[in-house]
Amino acid sequence: MCVFSGWRCSVADPTSAGVLYVVATPIGNLDDISARALRVLGDVALIAAEDTRHSQRLLQHFGITTPLQACHEHNEREQGGRFLSRLLAGDDVALISDAGTPLISDPGFHLVRQARAAGVRVVPVPGPSALITALSAAGLPSDRFIFEGFLPAKAAGRRARLEALREEPRTLIFYEAPHRLLESLEALRDTLGAERQVVLARELTKTFETLKGLPAGELCEWVRADANQQRGECVLLVAGWQAPEGDEAVSAEALRVLDLLLAELPVKRAAALAAEITGARKNLLYQVALERQSK
Template identity: 50%
Template sequence: MVSIEPGRLYVVATPIGNLGDLSARARETLAGVDAIAAEDTRHTARLLGHLGLKQPLISLHEHNENERVAMLRQRLDSGSAIALVSDAGTPLISDPGYRLVRALREAGREVLAVPGPSSIVAALSVAGLPTDRFSYEGFLPARPASRRKRLTALAGLEHTLVVLESGRRLEAALADMVEAFGPEREAAICRELTKRFETTRLDTLAALVDWVAADPHRLKGEFVILIGGAPASSAEQAGLPPVEVMLQLLRQEGLGAKAAARIAAQLTGGSTNQIYTLAVQADKP
């Protein structure tokens, strides 16, 4: 039996698709709190209806979170126990809640985790790519130029990269990944995880572009994309320093960003454009 303590915030993970994934502890927590702060109250109301619960709902989303913090803190100070949920999965992971949790931590309030479903962890568990190290990037920039710039900056990572993407931008994002990472980089598309039409496809980026284009239904749903890490550079294999260190040394010798990038690319076998991007980013304060 879950013991709900007054004055505490419970961060509760909810299903990403299959309602059977809600834990017994999560259900008992939602049933025991005095109110639930929800990203979309209509969505959460349907979940509560399925569970036979009628807890009061308070909207908390990206547009009103700052306004809600003071009110929720006041309710906690008065002894209420409150749960925080997102539309699906674990709150704060590409969802609202950070400002609230941060404010409560700074105020010395108790914040407890009720863990459970997460599309990121679910995708990592079934994709077939290395999971000993990974980076979570969240949603890529919507603007093509910004997206390409960001992907170029990530291309040198030697561990699995996890991103989220919508169906309407999936084809454009995959095309940009081919350009940034190369057509032969291994990747996986996880679609509609835990739902009826759950699909996971592991292949090269070039093959995934063709796979998506072959069936318009593959553009429907919610997507987690995982990109395999870059192979060890020829510089590492030869015992040379990391490209960032190489750039720093070349810049200290008075070379401009373009010249330093060109030399570093020749030594490492890497992309001049990608290394130049690293050099420019290193110059920023």
């Protein structure tokens, strides 16, 4: 027995239950849909769609007549039981979002969780994803990255989120609505620094695709000067934090103390005393002291 929000279900008999397919659809260019996705969408008994009107146009383009039912953020918890009943009755169901891979800043999590808890087989049908598409062409480190979804809509929330990520060394990826793009870029500039490298990936795979990388301060002004860049679907990719080296890694107070001591003491002794006084690392202060002595 499984229970979700007061709704009860039996655990599926794997020999008779249907399959829930999580199907990725194009983020712009319809040619990006896979042959497997088309076959699954045509074969299932029902498609759970984020926006049935939007998805109907996709299906009509490919001549697919499978029935659609809405599964979006406002009804997903309540309607999950309806889809699960169909699955438990033996019907195959496909889950799609308006574009890209479901669940990635899109609905579907609750339905997938319910299906898995009920013993229904969940099968991913991979395909387009805006964050991976953007990362593949951004020119920022891609071996380690984190996806943060949408930044908070309110300024204070945005600042708090970015402050928490200030010293995150991995590449940061955000989605952003076009009407908040400039505000978010300004928040990135003010919180992470005007020199932090940022890439705007906009309208990916569409006619007016943009991939523009600049320091945060310059990218703000570039977007501000061109209203066309404040339209369409946007992904922001931000270079991860890099620990400063040399003088930049030492506080201004530690440098002041070190300079005073270097005027009277040998390098090694000055670095040791400066470390005791300021709490900075002795080895780092020693390296800085050597560099300052050599200038």
